[in-house]
Amino acid sequence: MWENLAAGAAAAVTPENLLWCFIGAVLGTVIGILPGLGSATGVAILIPVTLTLSPLTALIMLAGIYHGAQFGSTTTAILIATPGESSSVVSTFDGYQMARKGRAGQALAISTIGAFAASVVSLGFLMLLAPSFARLALNFGPPEMLAIMVLGLATIVVFSGKALVPGLMMGLLGILVACVGVDVGSGTPRYTFGEVNLFGGLPFVEVMIGLFALGELLNQLHRGSVTPIRTRFRDLLLTREDLRRSVAPTVRGGVVGFLLGCLPGAGTTLASFMAYGAEKQFSRNRRELGTGAIEGVVAPDAATGAASNANFVPTLALGVPGGATTAVLLGAFLVYGIQPGPMLFEQQPVLVWGLLFSFLVGSFMLLVLNLPLAPVFAQILRVRYAFMYPLIIATSLLGAYSVKNSMFSVWVVLVFGVVGYAMKRLDLPMAPLVLGLVIGPLFEKALVQTSALAGDAGIASLVLTSPAAITVLALALVLVAGPLLVARLRPQRVVEDAAPETVTVGAPAGDDQTDRTTRTDRQGDR
Amino acid sequence: MSTTTSAPAGSPPRQRPPRPVAVLASTAVVAALAAAALVLSAPYPFSNADGSIGPGAMPRVVSGALLLVCLGRLAALELTHRRTAAPAVVATTSDGEGATGDGAQEVPGAHRKLLRVGATVLVTALAIPFAGLLLSLTAMTFFLAAVVEKQPVVRSAVVAGATFVVTYLVFGVLLRVPLPLGVFDPALWRS
Numbered sequence: 001m002w003e004n005l006a007a008g009a010a011a012a013v014t015p016e017n018l019l020w021c022f023i024g025a026v027l028g029t030v031i032g033i034l035p036g037l038g039s040a041t042g043v044a045i046l047i048p049v050t051l052t053l054s055p056l057t058a059l060i061m062l063a064g065i066y067h068g069a070q071f072g073s074t075t076t077a078i079l080i081a082t083p084g085e086s087s088s089v090v091s092t093f094d095g096y097q098m099a100r101k102g103r104a105g106q107a108l109a110i111s112t113i114g115a116f117a118a119s120v121v122s123l124g125f126l127m128l129l130a131p132s133f134a135r136l137a138l139n140f141g142p143p144e145m146l147a148i149m150v151l152g153l154a155t156i157v158v159f160s161g162k163a164l165v166p167g168l169m170m171g172l173l174g175i176l177v178a179c180v181g182v183d184v185g186s187g188t189p190r191y192t193f194g195e196v197n198l199f200g201g202l203p204f205v206e207v208m209i210g211l212f213a214l215g216e217l218l219n220q221l222h223r224g225s226v227t228p229i230r231t232r233f234r235d236l237l238l239t240r241e242d243l244r245r246s247v248a249p250t251v252r253g254g255v256v257g258f259l260l261g262c263l264p265g266a267g268t269t270l271a272s273f274m275a276y277g278a279e280k281q282f283s284r285n286r287r288e289l290g291t292g293a294i295e296g297v298v299a300p301d302a303a304t305g306a307a308s309n310a311n312f313v314p315t316l317a318l319g320v321p322g323g324a325t326t327a328v329l330l331g332a333f334l335v336y337g338i339q340p341g342p343m344l345f346e347q348q349p350v351l352v353w354g355l356l357f358s359f360l361v362g363s364f365m366l367l368v369l370n371l372p373l374a375p376v377f378a379q380i381l382r383v384r385y386a387f388m389y390p391l392i393i394a395t396s397l398l399g400a401y402s403v404k405n406s407m408f409s410v411w412v413v414l415v416f417g418v419v420g421y422a423m424k425r426l427d428l429p430m431a432p433l434v435l436g437l438v439i440g441p442l443f444e445k446a447l448v449q450t451s452a453l454a455g456d457a458g459i460a461s462l463v464l465t466s467p468a469a470i471t472v473l474a475l476a477l478v479l480v481a482g483p484l485l486v487a488r489l490r491p492q493r494v495v496e497d498a499a500p501e502t503v504t505v506g507a508p509a510g511d512d513q514t515d516r517t518t519r520t521d522r523q524g525d526r
Numbered sequence: 527m528s529t530t531t532s533a534p535a536g537s538p539p540r541q542r543p544p545r546p547v548a549v550l551a552s553t554a555v556v557a558a559l560a561a562a563a564l565v566l567s568a569p570y571p572f573s574n575a576d577g578s579i580g581p582g583a584m585p586r587v588v589s590g591a592l593l594l595v596c597l598g599r600l601a602a603l604e605l606t607h608r609r610t611a612a613p614a615v616v617a618t619t620s621d622g623e624g625a626t627g628d629g630a631q632e633v634p635g636a637h638r639k640l641l642r643v644g645a646t647v648l649v650t651a652l653a654i655p656f657a658g659l660l661l662s663l664t665a666m667t668f669f670l671a672a673v674v675e676k677q678p679v680v681r682s683a684v685v686a687g688a689t690f691v692v693t694y695l696v697f698g699v700l701l702r703v704p705l706p707l708g709v710f711d712p713a714l715w716r717s
Contacts, residue, residue, distance in 0.1 A: 183581035386675035
């Protein structure tokens with residue numbers, strides 16, 4: 001492991017990779033700050049730009065965007081109660097309240113420090129856990145891979161959350177869309193209607209740009225935004241009391257974030273909400289939560305930082321995405337011709353360890369960028385959206401065109417932009433669709449291989465004789481049935497916990513905050 | 527069916543709430559897509575000659591399942607609408623990442639602006655083969671800022687010009703993407 005880590009570190013700290021890591025971190029922070037442009041959108045838009053880079057450099061940059069967006073999105077959550085990412089929704093509860101009390105700087109500072117600390121510690125655990133998982137999975141054949149893909153599909157339920165039926169619909173739709181193109185088993189073209197451009201399937205990058213970038217942009221035009229609260233450099237200074245109160249929530253948030261982040265499909269949002277819930281349960285100052293308590297800011301952000309790293313455990317070791325952005329990243333791996341999964345640690349050690357080491361480098365960069373420069377980045381919020389969105393459209397269309405140098409890509413972006421917009425307006429979850437798109441072909445491939453291997457005996461006979469496959473299938477069952485059972489057994493508690501969380505992502509405020517954020521604050525066009 | 531029996535005396539009869547039309551329509555559209563996919567998958571064999579899973583298996587199973595889920599949802603929505611006087615509850619999204627859950631918010635005049643933006647983008651895409659990619663996108667940027675958003679013309683022109691320069695440097699020079707030039711392609715005039 002140490003040899004691989006050293007080789008990875010050497011690969012990660014080349015001037016070129018450091019530069020792209022820095023660019024990714026800066027871009028990610030900016031993307032996270034821009035309301036609605038989350039990490040998945042940022043990664044989707046910028047995949048085409050990375051196609052000319054080496055896979056490691058490209059992934060380092062995309063990971064920088066992913067992590068940077070987590071940091072940046074908290075800035076908007078705190079300053080305008082409009083989270084750039086759904087994982088930052090919780091930051092609006094106390095972060096925005098701190099900002100309204102004139103403590104925006106301290107909220108930004110403690111959020112950055114908490115996320116950094118949890119991120120660095122969780123990275124250590126990621127480096128220990130992921131290879132062990134991969135080593136376990138190294139002897140996996142088609143039946144076990146099929147079970148893993150079932151686990152991946154089971155995460156559609158996890159992604160769906162309370163919106164189970166819409167989530168299932170979108171997940172199945174994603175798999176169906178992924179069926180377009182030449183079949184992996186027999187080479188039969190499906191749903192191509194003689195269109196040569198469709199033989200390779202609907203292009204993943206273009207679909208992502210359409211769904212996330214254009215769809216979100218149109219949705220943003222539908223909504224307004226609130227005037228940002230100003231903050232200055234000197235406001236970032238924390239008191240000793242602030243730091244003392246933040247230690248325990250950071251540890252709790254980090255642990256909760258890492259454990260939940262390791263679950264396929266759990267993403268960072270669940271982690272941040274659960275960390276907030278843990279504070280409500282265990283914090284000494286739990287009565288202050290919701291009124292601008294520092295614990296309510298640092299714990300969710302620590303959880304998000306830890307979960308964003310932990311998401312790579314299932315992504316790298318099993319090839320099953322940890323969250324929506326890692327699902328897009330998983331697609332990026334495939335675009336670069338790399339198959340994540342158990343073999344990745346054996347076949348591409350420099351790439352994997354280089355990527356993991358770049359997380360550490362990126363974390364330090366993000367700390368340096370976000371701690372003193374948060375007020376500077378916050379100025380981006382003052383750029384008029386009237387100028388911003390035409391630039392986003394132009395970049396999206398150019399990026400899509402550059403993937404294959406084809407107008408077909410542009411049209412795919414436009415069509416899926418409308419689909420993405422409709423999904424946003426109808427509250428249809430995006431993550432299951434992405435998961436279906438990514439996992440669908442992998443599932444079918446595993447299914448075809450297993451059925452060919454099993455012959456007349458049938459797939460079940462092969463899968464159910466493998467202890468590893470049974471274990472993975474049991475885990476899938478737990479993932480699907482667990483939350484449903486817990487919700488049924490503890491209905492009262494769920495309602496209680498959910499009460500302050502009715503704030504909507506991208507909304508200026510919700511629940512108790514709705515009253516405080518007056519509609520006069522809103523402006524359709526900054 | 528009346529919903530007035532439980533209403534307090536003297537109060538106006540409660541009207542049946544409107545169906546969540548958008549939810550019904552979207553579910554119906556997805557159901558129609560699933561049905562079409564199911565029908566179109568008929569020519570693909572379910573299994574291959576060696577007994578392995580064929581090209582028709584996934585499309586047929588997935589589109590069938592999707593159709594069932596959609597029909598189930600439609601039925602559930604209809605039942606909810608009939609049984610209760612309260613507005614049919616549409617499950618709010620709490621997916622892992624990416625959902626907005628902001629269906630209720632809207633900026634005044636948003637629909638008109640969206641139509642203008644959509645039309646502009648569509649015209650831009652149609653103009654690309656003739657005017658070239660960069661020029662079309664630059665013109666689109668200027669039009670959206672100056673006309674649709676009614677920003678100062680000079681500032682809009684500066685933003686559009688900057689868009690042209692930056693995108694040319696990134697995509698044309700740095701990434702060496704062969705950007706279509708339309709009628710401005712020198713090769714066209716040389717021939």
